[in-house]
Amino acid sequence: MSISQGIHDYSRGYATQLDDEDPLKQLRKEFIIPTKADLKSKKLTSPAASNSESGDQNCIYFCGNSLGLQPRRTSERITSHLTSWAKKGVYGHFKEHVDSPLPPYLHVDDVAAELMAPLVGALPEEVAVMQTLTANLHLMMASFYRPTRSKYKIILEGKAFPSDHYAVESQIRHHGIDPQDAMVLIEPEIPGSATISTSHILSTITKNASSTALIILPGVQYYTGQYLDIERITAHAHSLDLIIGWDLAHAVGNVPVQLHAWQVDFAAWCNYKYVNSGPGAIGGLFVHSKHGQVDLSAATDGKVGFRPRLSGWWGGDKAIRFEMGNKFVPIPGAAGFQLSNPSALDTTAVIASLEIFKLTTMGELREKSVALTKYLEDLLLHMPFAENRKEDGLPYRIITPSNTAERGAQLSLLLKPGLLEGVMQILEEAGVVVDERRPDVIRVAPAPLYNTFAEVWDFVHIFIDACFKVESGPRKGDQEVIALQGQDAQGWGQIK
Ligand SMILES: Cc1ncc(COP(=O)(O)O)c(C=O)c1O
Numbered sequence: 320m321s322i323s324q325g326i327h328d329y330s331r332g333y334a335t336q337l338d339d340e341d342p343l344k345q346l347r348k349e350f351i352i353p354t355k356a357d358l359k360s361k362k363l364t365s366p367a368a369s370n371s372e373s374g375d376q377n378c379i380y381f382c383g384n385s386l387g388l389q390p391r392r393t394s395e396r397i398t399s400h401l402t403s404w405a406k407k408g409v410y411g412h413f414k415e416h417v418d419s420p421l422p423p424y425l426h427v428d429d430v431a432a433e434l435m436a437p438l439v440g441a442l443p444e445e446v447a448v449m450q451t452l453t454a455n456l457h458l459m460m461a462s463f464y465r466p467t468r469s470k471y472k473i474i475l476e477g478k479a480f481p482s483d484h485y486a487v488e489s490q491i492r493h494h495g496i497d498p499q500d501a502m503v504l505i506e507p508e509i510p511g512s513a514t515i516s517t518s519h520i521l522s523t524i525t526k527n528a529s530s531t532a533l534i535i536l537p538g539v540q541y542y543t544g545q546y547l548d549i550e551r552i553t554a555h556a557h558s559l560d561l562i563i564g565w566d567l568a569h570a571v572g573n574v575p576v577q578l579h580a581w582q583v584d585f586a587a588w589c590n591y592k593y594v595n596s597g598p599g600a601i602g603g604l605f606v607h608s609k610h611g612q613v614d615l616s617a618a619t620d621g622k623v624g625f626r627p628r629l630s631g632w633w634g635g636d637k638a639i640r641f642e643m644g645n646k647f648v649p650i651p652g653a654a655g656f657q658l659s660n661p662s663a664l665d666t667t668a669v670i671a672s673l674e675i676f677k678l679t680t681m682g683e684l685r686e687k688s689v690a691l692t693k694y695l696e697d698l699l700l701h702m703p704f705a706e707n708r709k710e711d712g713l714p715y716r717i718i719t720p721s722n723t724a725e726r727g728a729q730l731s732l733l734l735k736p737g738l739l740e741g742v743m744q745i746l747e748e749a750g751v752v753v754d755e756r757r758p759d760v761i762r763v764a765p766a767p768l769y770n771t772f773a774e775v776w777d778f779v780h781i782f783i784d785a786c787f788k789v790e791s792g793p794r795k796g797d798q799e800v801i802a803l804q805g806q807d808a809q810g811w812g813q814i815k
Pocket residue numbers: 451452453454480482483537541566568569589602
């Protein structure tokens with residue numbers, strides 16, 4: 320896939336050639352791709368089984384940044400799990416079965432953590448597959464946010480995913496502190512721009528260091544798709560003696576992070592996006608080994624010999640867990656932050672999707688992802704099909720950084736005001752799945768595990784055609800949308 324220098328051939332044949340040369344092309348077969356008919360049908364059972372088994376055309380699914388597609392093996396693994404529960408009941412907790420691919424329920428969390436660790440560049444003991452993203456952020460803040468009278472602020476971005484904002488705000492309130500004073504929101508240095516430069520992040524951290532207790536930032540920003548320089552920002556925070564945690568919702572399974580080597584203090588993520596474990600799947604947690612140590616001999620003077628945390632029995636030493644004692648001795652590492660026995664059903668879905676990552680590496684996936692997204696960008700900006708039709712420039716612009724090192728799979732397209740609704744309608748009718756962030760942004764994320772270059776080519780044709788169609792004739796609802804936005808229909812939408 321040698322398109323890093325830009326493309327010179329805009330034919331569809333070139334796209335299919337890139338697919339033929341793709342060393343990861345077999346991985347698409349691991350997934351159930353909904354057909355266009357599946358998406359349109361009001362029933363789940365009709366009109367045909369997914370994945371063109373009946374000759375139905377597949378949809379173009381570029382929404383793995385929101386909900387990844389279902390791996391074929393998920394239903395097999397879940398069926399195995401249900402069979403073991405049906406046939407073995409409580410014995411399923413402890414007993415291995417020679418014909419089952421799954422561990423006893425008691426160990427599903429360990430197996431999931433082991434499979435997860437390579438995705439985030441961690442040691443297996445630094446990872447726990449547990450809870451959900453927002454819950455894990457709270458658990459991490461309960462342990463890592465220890466405000467004092469002089470150091471009590473949390474630095475986050477002004478456009479953080481709302482759940483992160485609420486979690487931080489509520490943690491601050493929980494300590495009896497005023498969030499107005501304690502939340503430092505990093506905004507883009509150029510008003511109206513979408514992305515934030517590393518230098519601006521570093522200088523905001525420096526400026527607030529003396530009163531800051533914690534920093535929480537996104538690995539990949541959900542709205543713009545900007546991939547932050549985790550290594551550099553983490554090193555800067557540490558040089559000022561600050562703890563830093565990362566929300567990796569849009570980074571895990573997307574970009575090859577190295578959490579251990581980069582000395583990240585903690586991170587949390589969900590597994591329903593690029594990891595493909597299903598809606599609301601169990602999430603993930605990273606705690607660097609330096610914070611996960613347990614040394615009971617150090618338990619003196621009111622100290623417990625491990626990092627303080629909110630605790631539950633599943634975080635306790637497995638060897639004594641069933642002795643039902645009252646002395647909490649955590650498992651060293653991230654597993655010691657678990658609370659409850661995890662749902663084996665849900666963890667099984669995470670294991671099934673992680674098995675697919677074992678068929679490749681994050682490095683190989685990243686290579687394909689960079690090529691796919693660069694191809695998407697090149698077509699969007701230079702496709703002759705668009706060039707021939709644009710008079711006043713393209714009716715969209717890409718707000719994701721153009722530097723491939725500063726983005727993952729996703730490109731965020733800012734449409735001219737008033738186009739979004741009509742364009743989304745046409746895309747839906749054409750069986751193209753992307754997501755919208757109102758008022759004017761469409762997020763497009765070709766996932767290297769299951770998307771193809773030909774899909775990118777088809778998408779760009781359909782999308783550009785839709786933009787010009789909607790631009791040249793007002794469709795129902797456009798006027799209301801423009802009025803709602805209170806914007807000049809000639810101008811570009813503001814980043815909100
Ligand atoms: C960046 C980011 N943070 C937090 C969340 C909230 O995740 P959850 O509902 O799993 O807690 C999401 C959900 O999409 C997200 O994208």
